[in-house]
Amino acid sequence: MDEFAGRYDNRVDAKGRVSVPASFRAVLTKDGAEEIFCYPHPERRCLEAGGNRLVRKIHQILEEFPVLSQEREDLATFYFGESETLKIDADGRTILPKRLKEFAGIGDTAVFVGLGDKFQIWEADEYDAFRSEARDRARALRQQLGAGGRSTSGQTEKARE
Structure with a gap:
């Protein structure tokens, strides 16, 4: 399967490390992504994340606006300026940066929710x-x-x- 699907409740350790669901890692690998592209959701208290496919879709959205437009700059600032690139270690874990954890209110459990071409990370x-x-x-x-x-x-x- 090459879609993010399912719900996974994973423990966040004291260092902010959390296991990325194996099926999500497999989708990222198929997508050619070695890292997770992650940003605060624009309307909800959660994080959105994905791989190269998500980044391409964001670029497609930006291309709908003139290069020097305020709208394009606002969206680019939001999606790229507020994003983090999360590395996945050999054990399949990533570190959720403090800024993103605080935004989403994530404490000792992170809920990963697949949405097809992207996934979200929530407080339970x-x-x-x-x-x-x-x-x-x-x-x-x-x-x-x-x-x-x-x-x-x-x-x-x-x-x-």
């Missing part, structure tokens, strides 16, 4: 609260979309009009 209680809200939003969206664009009763919206 913060993630549990977010997950509950996300589940409710996903249920509502699923009901709204229905199966294959159909309403939940099996009729299209146009057929009912």
